[in-house]
Amino acid sequence: xxxxxxxxxxxxxxxxxxxxxxxxxxxxxxxxxxxxxxxxxxxxxxxxxxxxxxxxxxxxxxxxxxxxxxxxxxxxxxxxxxxxxxxxxxxxxxxxxxxxxxxxxxxxxxxxxxxxxxxxxxxxxxxxxxxxxxxxxxxxxxxxxxxxxxxxxxxxxxxxxxxxxxxxxxxxxxxxxxxxxxxxxxxxxxxxxxxxxxxxxxxxxxxxxxxxxxxxxxxxxxxxxxxxxxxxxxxxxxxxxxxxxxxxxxxxxxxxxxxxxxxxxxxxxxxxxxxxxxxxxxxxxxxxxxxxxxxxxxxxxxxxxxxxxxxxxxxxxxxxxxxxxxxxxxxxxxxxxxxxxxxxxxxxxxxxxxxxxxxxxxxxxxxxxxxxxxxxxxxxxxxxxxxxxxxxxxxxxxxxxxxxxxxxxxxxxxxxxxxxxxxxxxxxxxxxxxxxxxxxxxxxxxxxxxxxxxxxxxxxxxxxxxxxxxxxxxxxxxxxxxxxxx
Amino acid sequence: xxxxxxxxxxxxxxxxxxxxxxxxxxxxxxxxxxxxxxxxxxxxxxxxxxxxxxxxxxxxxxxxxxxxxxxxxxxxxxxxxxxxxxxxxxxxxxxxxxxxxxxxxxxxxxxxxxxxxxxxxxxxxxxxxxxxxxxxxxxxxxxxxxxxxxxxxxxxxxxxxxxxxxxxxxxxxxxxxxxxxxxxxxxxxxxxxxxxxxxxxxxxxxxxxxxxxxxxxxxxxxxxxxxxxxxxxxxxxxxxxxxxxxxxxxxxxxxxxxxxxxxxxxxxxxxxxxxxxxxxxxxxxxxxxxxxxxxxxxxxxxxxxxxxxxxxxxxxxxxxxxx
Numbered sequence: 028x029x030x031x032x033x034x035x036x037x038x039x040x041x042x043x044x045x046x047x048x049x050x051x052x053x054x055x056x057x058x059x060x061x062x063x064x065x066x067x068x069x070x071x072x073x074x075x076x077x078x079x080x081x082x083x084x085x086x087x088x089x090x091x092x093x094x095x096x097x098x099x100x101x102x103x104x105x106x107x108x109x110x111x112x113x114x115x116x117x118x119x120x121x122x123x124x125x126x127x128x129x130x131x132x133x134x135x136x137x138x139x140x141x142x143x144x145x146x147x148x149x150x151x152x153x154x155x156x157x158x159x160x161x162x163x164x165x166x167x168x169x170x171x172x173x174x175x176x177x178x179x180x181x182x183x184x185x186x187x188x189x190x191x192x193x194x195x196x197x198x199x200x201x202x203x204x205x206x207x208x209x210x211x212x213x214x215x216x217x218x219x220x221x222x223x224x225x226x227x228x229x230x231x232x233x234x235x236x237x238x239x240x241x242x243x244x245x246x247x248x249x250x251x252x253x254x255x256x257x258x259x260x261x262x263x264x265x266x267x268x269x270x271x272x273x274x275x276x277x278x279x280x281x282x283x284x285x286x287x288x289x290x291x292x293x294x295x296x297x298x299x300x301x302x303x304x305x306x307x308x309x310x311x312x313x314x315x316x317x318x319x320x321x322x323x324x325x326x327x328x329x330x331x332x333x334x335x336x337x338x339x340x341x342x343x344x345x346x347x348x349x350x351x352x353x354x355x356x357x358x359x360x361x362x363x364x365x366x367x368x369x370x371x372x373x374x375x376x377x378x379x380x381x382x383x384x385x386x387x388x389x390x391x392x393x394x395x396x397x398x399x400x401x402x403x404x405x406x407x408x409x410x411x412x413x414x415x416x417x418x419x420x421x422x423x424x425x426x427x428x429x430x431x432x433x434x435x436x437x438x439x440x441x442x443x444x445x446x447x448x449x450x451x452x453x454x455x456x457x458x459x460x461x462x463x464x465x466x467x468x469x470x471x472x473x474x475x476x477x478x479x480x481x482x483x484x485x486x487x488x489x490x491x492x493x494x495x496x497x498x499x500x501x502x503x504x505x506x507x508x509x510x511x512x513x
Numbered sequence: 514x515x516x517x518x519x520x521x522x523x524x525x526x527x528x529x530x531x532x533x534x535x536x537x538x539x540x541x542x543x544x545x546x547x548x549x550x551x552x553x554x555x556x557x558x559x560x561x562x563x564x565x566x567x568x569x570x571x572x573x574x575x576x577x578x579x580x581x582x583x584x585x586x587x588x589x590x591x592x593x594x595x596x597x598x599x600x601x602x603x604x605x606x607x608x609x610x611x612x613x614x615x616x617x618x619x620x621x622x623x624x625x626x627x628x629x630x631x632x633x634x635x636x637x638x639x640x641x642x643x644x645x646x647x648x649x650x651x652x653x654x655x656x657x658x659x660x661x662x663x664x665x666x667x668x669x670x671x672x673x674x675x676x677x678x679x680x681x682x683x684x685x686x687x688x689x690x691x692x693x694x695x696x697x698x699x700x701x702x703x704x705x706x707x708x709x710x711x712x713x714x715x716x717x718x719x720x721x722x723x724x725x726x727x728x729x730x731x732x733x734x735x736x737x738x739x740x741x742x743x744x745x746x747x748x749x750x751x752x753x754x755x756x757x758x759x760x761x762x763x764x765x766x767x768x769x770x771x772x773x774x775x776x777x778x779x780x781x782x783x784x785x786x787x788x789x790x791x792x793x794x795x796x797x798x799x800x801x802x803x804x805x806x807x808x809x810x811x812x813x814x815x816x817x818x819x820x821x822x823x824x825x826x827x828x829x830x831x832x833x834x835x836x
Contacts, residue, residue, distance in 0.1 A: 089633035102618075264619055276622035283622040288515050299516045301678050302776050303832040 045191040047451040058113035058509035061227040106502035123478035125377030135371040137177040167351030179347040187449035200356035207271040228510035236278035242473035246345035247308040291334035316350035386437040481506035519827035526686025528613040533663040536656040541725030564604040610639040681771040692764035
């Protein structure tokens with residue numbers, strides 16, 4: 028079978044974009060060869076049939092997400108494209124080493140910030156950036172969580188530039204979501220393409236829940252000889268990520284608690300069970316830290332557990348991610364991460380950042396303001412793709428508005444060159460067309476460091492769009508790490 | 514399990530059983546009505562009464578008159594809509610299925626993955642298929658398919674779910690709902706057709722009711738083998754014959770067996786024993802119609818009390834957990 032022409036040469040590669048599956052000469056890249064053979068053998072119509080089967084499977088499995096805009100309809104089917112995204116395992120090994128390096132350094136950084144602040148005293152990171160940040164939480168000062176680790180679960184967003192090099196776009200250290208979809212995407216694909224799994228060596232992803240449980244267990248204040256009581260803390264069934272919260276609790280075999288299922292008494296946190304109160308050791312929180320305890324942070328929070336932070340400060344309960352971790356999850360701090368890695372680990376970063384301009388700096392600010400039509404401007408503290416200006420696609424009035432916002436609060440904005448994000452063939456109205464995508468791997472740190480096999484590939488379904496967020500019409504792909512090392 | 518989850522898992526069992534029972538009831542009564550003569554007392558609105566609805570009020574909301582013999586076709590249509598497709602009707606299959614999924618979603622961490630999938634399939638089937646335009650002919654298929662899918666959920670759960678508090682509460686929920694439904698069917702469909710002044714009730718055998726409960730053949734066996742004496746009839750059978758899995762007696766037996774291991778089991782068992790005493794203290798065959806009616810009322814009150822006792826086991830004061 029000839030692989031020289033992926034889909035018979037009809038696939039319209041985009042100029043200046045790296046395609047994940049198809050090389051510039053139109054042939055399938057080696058990890059995608061099994062997919063190319065499948066398409067050559069069965070044709071586009073079969074792909075459409077499989078897409079329908081896939082959609083039905085997602086509905087049967089109840090894989091869904093919630094859009095607040097949908098009102099009463101709380102469950103919406105999860106969008107998954109029929110064509111997977113492939114990465115050779117040798118490349119993935121280097122990438123995951125870089126991701127682990129990055130999280131290890133960020134955790135040393137957070138621990139330093141809440142304790143000695145050496146990096147600020149030595150002027151490597153400007154002190155005012157941290158001390159004036161709303162993400163620097165005073166009640167966390169002087170605390171050192173077990174293993175010195177604050178951000179136990181990290182979802183790092185990676186993109187590929189036009190040369191095919193992975194770059195870090197952002198570090199999500201608060202409550203990163205998406206891992207359940209990574210796992211469910213694989214389950215669905217195995218049902219829909221059993222023959223492809225037989226044909227190639229696709230590295231499994233399904234050890235993540237066990238790894239997550241083990242990492243959480245390693246945080247237990249009562250040590251390894253007492254079976255730990257771990258709970259997932261959710262804001263409730265109407266939260267946009269409730270599907271994931273319940274999925275992870277189910278897969279780890281732990282309880283899914285809401286705040287009123289927990290209470291503080293005698294310096295301990297307790298879970299209200301049918302058979303009485305049970306001491307809680309580890310809370311995997313899926314609530315923003317400032318809502319977690321009305322006594323410590325926002326007094327108006329109705330989602331919190333009064334007194335929780337006091338128990339945590341005494342080391343009698345673990346919270347993952349630790350409150351205050353978000354101090355390092357800020358797009359301004361992001362630009363310092365290469366220096367942070369060098370400072371704490373004495374190593375060169377294995378993964379590169381996207382070039383970033385800080386609007387706080389007067390010189391960089393004037394550059395940004397003069398080049399708004401070429402740059403992407405992002406608020407320092409938003410997630411979900413909200414508040415972003417994509418300069419080349421924005422109108423003049425949108426750019427003017429952004430210029431005003433930057434001048435009013437320069438600390439709150441950064442700018443980056445508009446990237447030619449990589450693409451992958453995606454089934455759009457019966458045809459395979461290139462669509463831009465990113466990748467969110469999940470990295471765990473407790474007693475050990477672990478990186479998921481691949482991650483969640485998110486794809487912008489609209490032609491030319493760079494917005495991959497599912498809350499804004501993005502889709503997803505299964506991510507196949509293909510063993511290329513024999 | 515969480516104290517808060519008690520009600521959800523309990524209602525999961527109740528709604529699943531309600532869905533199955535309603536589908537069976539619709540099919541059996543459809544057959545009965547197709548078979549019966551024009552002068553029969555029994556009509557479609559009785560189904561609404563069985564489900565605890567005021568039939569005149571419900572039909573009025575569909576713009577129909579309760580007793581109007583000219584509107585029989587429309588009445589059938591409205592009753593079926595109310596029991597099957599109308600999502601706003603508290604007794605419709607679609608509504609029960611939405612409630613079922615809502616409760617499952619709330620306690621998903623307790624449910625095996627396979628069961629979650631069967632529940633999703635059941636729910637999307639019901640929401641897509643239970644529409645206003647279902648014809649009489651399609652209705653039979655539809656109800657049978659719903660029953661079958663309910664059985665798939667129960668079977669999946671039975672073969673993979675951990676035996677523990679959650680499983681016990683689910684089992685109790687199912688059997689409590691079943692006992693409730695059986696007594697409601699008896700109350701409305703059997704007793705209302707008997708002469709209230711009669712002392713000894715006529716021996717009757719209403720094959721369609723037994724069909725609705727999947728018990729026509731086993732009832733025949735029960736009679737043929739003279740298992741309860743010559744005076745036995747369908748009422749004894751449905752109340753007292755503990756070997757029939759849809760009898761009140763069997764349901765109480767299962768509730769007691771599952772309640773034994775739960776916290777606060779003495780309160781649960783006491784309530785179950787009171788109910789068991791009601792149906793065994795005197796021979797049901799000796800009762801007049803009026804007495805039977807009173808007995809069924811007492812059983813229904815007892816079922817409501819038992820529901821409350823079960824829901825309350827979670828709200829007891831939080832004592833330290835002992836292994």
